Amino acid sequence: MVCAFQMLCPGCVSHGLPQAQRVAETFRPEDVAVIGLHSVFEHHEAMTPKSLEAFLHEYRIQFPVGVDEADGDGIPHTMRAYAMQGTPTTVLIDREGRLRRQAFGHLPDLQLGAEIMALLGERPDMTQVSSAAGEVCTPHGCT
Amino acid sequence: MVCAFQMLCPGCVSHGLPQAQRVAETFRPEDVAVIGLHSVFEHHEAMTPKSLEAFLHEYRIQFPVGVDEADGDGIPHTMRAYAMQGTPTTVLIDREGRLRRQAFGHLPDLQLGAEIMALLGERPDMTQVSSAAGEVCTPHGCT
Amino acid sequence: MVCAFQMLCPGCVSHGLPQAQRVAETFRPEDVAVIGLHSVFEHHEAMTPKSLEAFLHEYRIQFPVGVDEADGDGIPHTMRAYAMQGTPTTVLIDREGRLRRQAFGHLPDLQLGAEIMALLGERPDMTQVSSAAGEVCTPHGCT
Amino acid sequence: MVCAFQMLCPGCVSHGLPQAQRVAETFRPEDVAVIGLHSVFEHHEAMTPKSLEAFLHEYRIQFPVGVDEADGDGIPHTMRAYAMQGTPTTVLIDREGRLRRQAFGHLPDLQLGAEIMALLGERPDMTQVSSAAGEVCTPHGCT
Numbered sequence: 001m002v003c004a005f006q007m008l009c010p011g012c013v014s015h016g017l018p019q020a021q022r023v024a025e026t027f028r029p030e031d032v033a034v035i036g037l038h039s040v041f042e043h044h045e046a047m048t049p050k051s052l053e054a055f056l057h058e059y060r061i062q063f064p065v066g067v068d069e070a071d072g073d074g075i076p077h078t079m080r081a082y083a084m085q086g087t088p089t090t091v092l093i094d095r096e097g098r099l100r101r102q103a104f105g106h107l108p109d110l111q112l113g114a115e116i117m118a119l120l121g122e123r124p125d126m127t128q129v130s131s132a133a134g135e136v137c138t139p140h141g142c143t
Numbered sequence: 144m145v146c147a148f149q150m151l152c153p154g155c156v157s158h159g160l161p162q163a164q165r166v167a168e169t170f171r172p173e174d175v176a177v178i179g180l181h182s183v184f185e186h187h188e189a190m191t192p193k194s195l196e197a198f199l200h201e202y203r204i205q206f207p208v209g210v211d212e213a214d215g216d217g218i219p220h221t222m223r224a225y226a227m228q229g230t231p232t233t234v235l236i237d238r239e240g241r242l243r244r245q246a247f248g249h250l251p252d253l254q255l256g257a258e259i260m261a262l263l264g265e266r267p268d269m270t271q272v273s274s275a276a277g278e279v280c281t282p283h284g285c286t
Numbered sequence: 287m288v289c290a291f292q293m294l295c296p297g298c299v300s301h302g303l304p305q306a307q308r309v310a311e312t313f314r315p316e317d318v319a320v321i322g323l324h325s326v327f328e329h330h331e332a333m334t335p336k337s338l339e340a341f342l343h344e345y346r347i348q349f350p351v352g353v354d355e356a357d358g359d360g361i362p363h364t365m366r367a368y369a370m371q372g373t374p375t376t377v378l379i380d381r382e383g384r385l386r387r388q389a390f391g392h393l394p395d396l397q398l399g400a401e402i403m404a405l406l407g408e409r410p411d412m413t414q415v416s417s418a419a420g421e422v423c424t425p426h427g428c429t
Numbered sequence: 430m431v432c433a434f435q436m437l438c439p440g441c442v443s444h445g446l447p448q449a450q451r452v453a454e455t456f457r458p459e460d461v462a463v464i465g466l467h468s469v470f471e472h473h474e475a476m477t478p479k480s481l482e483a484f485l486h487e488y489r490i491q492f493p494v495g496v497d498e499a500d501g502d503g504i505p506h507t508m509r510a511y512a513m514q515g516t517p518t519t520v521l522i523d524r525e526g527r528l529r530r531q532a533f534g535h536l537p538d539l540q541l542g543a544e545i546m547a548l549l550g551e552r553p554d555m556t557q558v559s560s561a562a563g564e565v566c567t568p569h570g571c572t
Contacts, residue, residue: 006280008483008484008487008488009279009280009285009487010278010285010487010488011278011279011280011285012280013442014278014443015278019253022251022253023253026251026253026254026257027257041280041282042280042282042483043480043483043486043487045479045480045483046477046479046480046482046483046484047480047483048475050474050475051472051474051475051476051480053475054437054471054472054474054475054476055437055475057472058423058428058437058438058439058472059437059439075282085279085281086279086280086281086282087279087280088279104279105278105279106278108165108169108252109251109252109253109256110162110165110166110169110252110253110255110256111169111256112253112256113252113253113254113255113256113257113258113260114169114170114256114257114259114260115256115260116257117256117257117258117260117261118260118263120261135153135154135157135158135248135249136152136154136228136229136230136231136247136248137149137152137154137155137184137185137229137230137344138228138229139184139185139218139229142152142153142154142344151340151341151344151345152344153344153345156299157300185340186337186340186343186344188336188337188340189334189336189337189339189340189341190337190340191332193331193332194329194331194332194333194337196332197294197328197329197331197332197333198294198332200329201294201295201296201329201566201571202294202296280487285487292566295565295566295571296564296571297564297565297566297571298566300564301564305539308537308539309539312537312539312540312543313543327566327568328566328568361568371565371567372565372566372567372568373565373566374565390565391564391565392564394451394455394538395537395538395539395542396448396451396452396455396538396539396541396542397455397542398539398542399538399539399540399541399542399543399544399546400455400456400542400543400545400546401542401546402543403542403543403544403546403547404546404549406547421439421440421443421444421534421535422438422440422514422515422516422517422533422534423435423438423440423441423470423471423515423516424514424515425470425471425504425515428438428439428440
């Protein structure tokens with residue numbers, strides 16, 4: 001999974017990157033590799049690799065992030081090659097390296113989880129999630 | 144998918160039922176059938192089938208909901224048969240009718256979507272989600 | 287402050303009652319008295335005082351709640367006397383017992399806090415809130 | 430009200446700045462002046478005035494923002510003068526220009542609204558908020 005983003009794109013900061021982080025935490029690394037792609041097409045002077053480094057540190061992004069270098073006209077190379085409309089864009093590539101899904105904007109977790117699993121074709125070991133405290137009822141009372 | 148709940152269980156109202164609703168909206172009905180199960184094990188007099196009817200109306204629950212009838216000791220029959228710990232409980236049953244997953248408490252959407260798809264074994268047509276307004280950036284500006 | 291609600295009104299459960307709870311926790315009891323009012327105008331058989339009791343227990347409502355008894359036509363007495371449009375309705379009564387504000391629907395916390403304080407006319411001792419962990423940056427790092 | 434922040438401080442982006450924006454929208458400009466203060470004490474090369482400009486544009490910050498210039502050791506001048514612990518920091522200054530409140534971290538809206546009003550000493554005209562659609566019940570049904 002590739003998460004194309006810009007560090008100053010509000011939708012990327014509030015939705016795209018946290019979702020990519022959740023994907024990285026939910027699936028096993030051998031099943032799903034999550035990669036960030038910094039595809040800057042505006043405010044180039046404010047979103048340099050140096051600034052990106054500070055951003056990734058402060059937002060504690062754990063997955064690897066590549067820089068999508070801009071061509072002469074300011075549009076990043078990979079963004080153009082993939083004909084992305086903007087950021088955030090989510091790209092799913094299957095085990096054989098084929099591009100299988102490209103979505104601009106927000107994709108609900110339920111759907112993204114299903115699409116990733118459809119590409120995996122088999123069930124990976126996911127983190128087993130225990131109950132959230134204070135949100136369940138048992139015959140011994142609600143907690 | 145079965146969503147076992149109680150109408151006065153806060154975690155069911157805020158997490159379990161809305162998630163079941165999202166599943167019903169994300170997958171095709173021929174792929175995933177979502178069913179609610181009202182498994183009342185406390186406050187029986189406050190959560191009668193009559194009260195449930197009003198609740199389902201006000202919360203606009205769209206999927207069918209069955210009533211899990213209590214045995215003599217107040218524990219509902221299906222809840223005991225499935226050895227559920229409490230509510231909400233999510234149950235996944237595959238195409239062959241086998242119980243494949245039972246989770247007490249909150250299951251993240253990303254994981255639930257993946258688990259459902261693992262059981263489907265093939266990609267269903269999901270609702271294609273368009274970008275959320277105001278949350279994306281394009282070379283023509285952020286909207 | 288009076289919070290008129292119905293136990294099966296979604297907006298009351300997700301917004302009105304939690305907000306009333308926050309008011310009760312933010313202001314001193316000698317400055318602001320928070321009272322719930324169960325003003326049922328529909329599904330009477332599902333929202334009896336007995337059901338309300340179970341609801342208040344499960345949702346851990348800490349402030350006192352009164353029952354607004356229905357007149358012959360099913361409209362509760364106080365709801366009619368105050369000409370409330372529906373639920374949730376927030377009512378602010380000043381120290382002299384005069385009705386100063388009545389709002390149907392959701393009132394933002396920022397505005398409600400300001401309106402309550404305008405009626406108090408002086409600063410009460412509010413709970414001093416410490417910083418939320420993991421959400422601040424200091425010269426020693428973001429935590 | 431002064432909102433001291435750093436453009437790459439997650440708590441400022443998700444809590445501090447949106448709250449300052451809400452204050453600016455809730456109170457009349459003649460009652461409350463909201464000012465942002467970019468108090469950078471780390472990653473100076475990534476949070477330059479030029480980068481800040483892009484950030485303010487993308488996040489649509491409407492209130493004026495000043496730059497807190499760093500002294501020789503990288504700690505901004507005003508941040509040191511006010512002995513701020515970090516970002517976000519909220520500062521309330523009364524009509525006479527006296528510093529009345531300084532809070533590091535997150536301040537709940539309810540409390541902030543009350544504190545601002547306590548300083549105003551009288552009720553300003555706030556935006557009257559209408560009911561949020563789909564979240565209220567009336568005798569004609571829940572909408």
